[in-house]
Amino acid sequence: MKAMKEKIDEPDRQRYSPLQTLLPVRRLSSHSPAGPSADIQKAIVDEARLLGQHGKMIPWYRLASKYCLSIDALQTIFNQTEVDAQRRQQQSALVTKTAERHFDSVLCQCNWEAVASELDIPLIECLDLFDASNSTIQPRSLIESYGGWSTTEMARLKQFLADNYTAGSTVDWKLAGAYMNVDVLECQRVGLGTFHDTLNNVGYRRICEFRESKLSWKNVHQHFLQYPNFTQLRSRWYGLKRKQEGRTNDIIAVEWTDSERELMKDLIDRHVQSTTRSELVSIIQRELPTRSLSDIKPFTRHYAYELTAGCMRADRRIRLRELVAEYGEDWNRIGKALDVLPSKAQHNWIKCGGYAGDHSAWSLEEIRQLQRLIDSASKRRGIDALSKSFWAAADDETLLRMIDGSMMSTAAKWEQAGKAVGRSVIACKRRFKILHHSRKHIQVADDRESLVTSEVQGQFELSSAVDWPQVSQATGLGMRECLELSQYDGGKASWHYDPDSFSQSMVDRMTGFIEEHYPTPTPVSYRAVSNFMWVDMNDCIRIHDMLRGKSNWTEADYERAVALRAQGLTYKEVARHLSPTLTHSSVCNALQFYLSPKIVRKPISADEVEEINRLADEYAGKYPVVETIDKIRTQLNLGNRRGWHSTVSRLLAAHPHYQAKLSGFDYIDLANRIATGQTTTKLAAKELDVPRLALEIHVSDMNSRLFSSAWTEEETRKLLDYVQTCNSKPDCVYFSKLLGTKSSIQCSKKIFHLRHKGILSHIPKV
Incomplete structure (x- = not known):
């Protein structure tokens, strides 16, 4: 008891009297209960370790008072x-060393x-001690490393679960993962799918007892935690119930006689068509009293749908066409x-027209007939047959040939291809993607192009000449x-603009x-x-753009304009030559832009x-400040x-020479x-021979000091x-002087402001 007193720390001495401290110890030593439960023992050990951490002495008297046990106990x-x-x-x-010796590195499994x-030692205890x-031994992932679980692995896991866990018991997936040498979560995810089938007759009877005692499915699921949720457990139980009762949902498995089916x-x-499904089932059950509702419902649902709804299959549509040809419309x-x-x-x-589907290739005659129908319909409606959304095979071939099979072609190539096929660059890129990925070239279109090209060439x-x-x-x-399909370019003439020999008749023919x-x-x-003009296609594009007023100046155009100006021609004459x-104004602006020095957007380093x-x-x-600035610009090439x-100017304004000149200067004056x-x-x-920027800074500062920006009533x-x-x-x-x-x-600004407000509207502008 004396030793016990010495173990009391100073705070407890201040809180308890010696008598209060000894009384619990005497009571505990004389009334110590025997055999505390495992949970209480675990709580005692955990609290003792917490109180004795960092080398502190464990206050056993506190624990004795709390758990009503003696200090010796x-x-x-x-x-x-601890032992x-x-x-x-x-x-x-x-166990860990033994498992490493029995580990097969080839199969990545431990025996x-x-x-x-x-x-x-029992197997479960070995796995628990591992x-x-x-x-x-590192856990593996069969899904990531091997593409999934093999049949052997699944059977091994299923056998382990069946040998060590009965229906209704909770599976320790950590032990199962150690046994299979896989990740715990992966083992649990796969194992839940394999362990669902372990609901045997014992588990079925247990669930029946739970349900008879009015236990909900959620509470029943607490006894079968190997299932992820109670809905899967309930579905499995109902399936096993139907199996034991000999019931099935398959209408084919029900043995119906021919007379029953016909009836x-x-x-x-x-x-x-006159009753609901439930009434229809009741009518059939009255006629067939020996059959149960579970047998009649699937049959009724299946055949009622076949009779009333849904589209027929292709073979039945063919049969429908034959029957219509034989009986007419006797439905x-x-x-x-x-x-x-x-x-x-x-x-x-009515819906399908008895059409069974013809998937054969289009003949050339069918394509020609379809094209003639499209042309005639477009002429009647006054529109073009080949609209913007229609891509002919010739356009596809032209696009593929000009782009060279790569989406990374230059913008100029895309623009030329768009002009060649008569479409925008975006439309060409979209069409090229389709052709590039599908590569479906219609043989019929190729035949049409080759047919037209050979005829034109002949x-x-x-x-x-070509008629x-x-x-x-x-x-x-x-x-x-x-004209659009022919690819023959032999003997085509060139067409360049010459102001002296330019033919207006050719222009009128092309524009017409x-x-x-x-x-x-x-x-x-x-x-x-x-093909119509029998002129090179690029020349046609250039002349047509020229006639429409599009002026995409090239380097050759700029050089030619400069050369013509050097010969003494006016801007109007240069424009006529180009x-x-x-x-003349567009030529003047273009040359000024071309000849003016280009400003470089590069900061001073x-x-x-x-x-x-x-x-x-x-x-x-x-030197004077103006010449100094020019010399600096020339030597450092800062003009552009x-x-x-x-x-x-800013650097010169801060130079000591000019600062000395401006020292003592009367900026107010x-x-x-x-x-x-x-x-x-x-x-x-x-x-003063100083940088202008230096004076502007000081004058602006003096103006803000001398002249207030706010107007008083007297000044106004x-x-x-x-x-x-x-x-x-x-x-x-x-x-201002007054x-x-x-x-x-x-x-001046004040007068403008007053005039804007309407106060001085009759006063002339300053």
């Missing part, structure tokens, strides 16, 4: 737990049965022959389609063809224009700033750099002189009186 429990923990740690190390046999953190089909045929006879309601037979005939080689109506008649295609066959907004097919639609400061030290005071002048119009900052900077009244006395435009410089507190610019 508490120490015995604690020591025994058990050490023994378990030794056993765990032994746990051999481990349990060698150590004479320490994966201190083992070289049910006749009843369904007569009542399916009662056809329905009986097809074993469906007459209304369904009629509905399928005529040109025979007579050096397009004759080509259209020979190929059976429209003349415009022949385009307006007739490609009215706005139909895109122009320059392949057809080239294009019939160009104006730090090295260049140092060089400017060095040159400023060299030239300051030696944006903002170079302000940068150089300069500001007053500028305000009264006697001088400007540019003239003052030239007189004086301004109004002065303006009222003026017979003409007010002299702001004179009034007022003395505002500059001439401020007076």
Whole structure:
């Protein structure tokens, strides 16, 4: 007891008296209960370890008072737990080493049965003692590494679960994962699917007992936690119940006699459209009292749907066509022959037209007939047959040939391809993607193109000319389609613009063809224009763009314009030499842009700033400031750099030479002189030989000090009186001198503001 007193720490001495401290100990030593439960022992050990951490002495008297046990009993429990923990740690190390010896690196599995046999320990206990953190055996993932679980792996896991866990028991998936040497979550996910089938007769009877005792499915699921949720457990139980009762949902498995089938089909045929499904089942059950509802319902549902709804299969549609050809539209006879309601037979005939589907290839005659129908329909409606959304095979071939099979072609190539097929660049890119991925080239279209090309080539080689109506008649295609399909370019002439020999008749012929066959907004097919004019397609594109006023200047155009100007020609004459639609102003603007120095958007670097400061030290005071700026610009080649002048002026304004010149300068007098119009900052900077920027900064600062931006009522009244006395435009410089507190610019802005508000609307503008 004396030793117990010494263990009491100082805070407890202050809180309890010696008598209060000894009384619980005496009571506990005389009334210590025997045999605490495992949970209480675990709580005692955990709390003792918490109180004794960091080398502190465990206050056993507190635990004795809390758990109503003697100190000796508490120490015995604690020591025994420590011994058990050490023994378990030794056993765990032994099991881990043994498992590593029995590990097959080829199969990535451990022979746990051999481990349990060698150590004479149950298999589950071996798995529980196995320490994966201190083992070289690493869990695998069969799904990621091997593409899934094999049949052997699934059977091994299923056998392990069946041998060690009965129905209704909770599976420790950590042990199952150690047994299979896989990740715990993966083992649980796969194992739940395999363990569902372990609901045997024992589990079925247990669930029946639970359900008879009015236990809900959620509570029943607490006894069968191997199922993810109670719905799967309930579904499995109902399936097992139907199996034991000999029931099935398959209507084919029910043995129906021929007379019963005919009777049910006749009843369904007569009542399916006038009654509900439930009433129909009741009618059939009255006629067949020996059959249960579970047998009649699936049959009724299946055949009622077949009789009333759904589209027929292809073979039944073929049979429908044959019956219609044989009986006409006698739907009662056809329905009986097809074993469906007459209304369904009629509905399928109206909806599908008895069309069974013809998937054979289109013949050339069918394509020609379809094209003639399209052309005739378009002429009647006054629209173009080949709309923007229609892509002919010739256009596809032209696009593929010009783009060279790559989406990474230049913008110029895409633009040329778009002009060749008469479509935008975006449309060409979309079409090219389709062709590039599908690569479906219709052989019929190739035959049409080769047919037209060979006919055109034969005529040109025979007579050096092409009769397009004759080509259209020979190929059976429209003349415009022949013009778009022909790929023969032999003997085509070039067409360049020359102001002296330019033929207006050719221009009228080309524009007339385009307006007739490609009215706005139909895109122009320059392949057809080239074949019609028998001129190179690129020349047709260039001349047509020129006539429409499109001026895409090239380097050659700029050089030619410069050369013509060097010969002494005026801008109007240069425009006439370049294009019939160009104006002299557009040529002038283009040449000014071409010849003017290009501004480089590159900031002044730090090295260049140092060089400017060095040159400023060299030239300051030696040359006037204007020449100094020019010399710096010339030596550093800053003429085409944006903002170079302000940068150089700012650096010169901070130079000591110019700062010394401006020291003691009367900026107030300069500001007053500028305000009264006697001088400007540019003239003052030239007189003083200093950078203009240096004066502007100080003058702006003086203006803000001398002349307040806010107008008082007295100043505004004086301004109004002065303006009222003026017979003409007010002299702001004179009034600024009279007022003395505002500059001439401020007076001008104030007058403008008053006029804008309507106060001085009758006064002339300043």
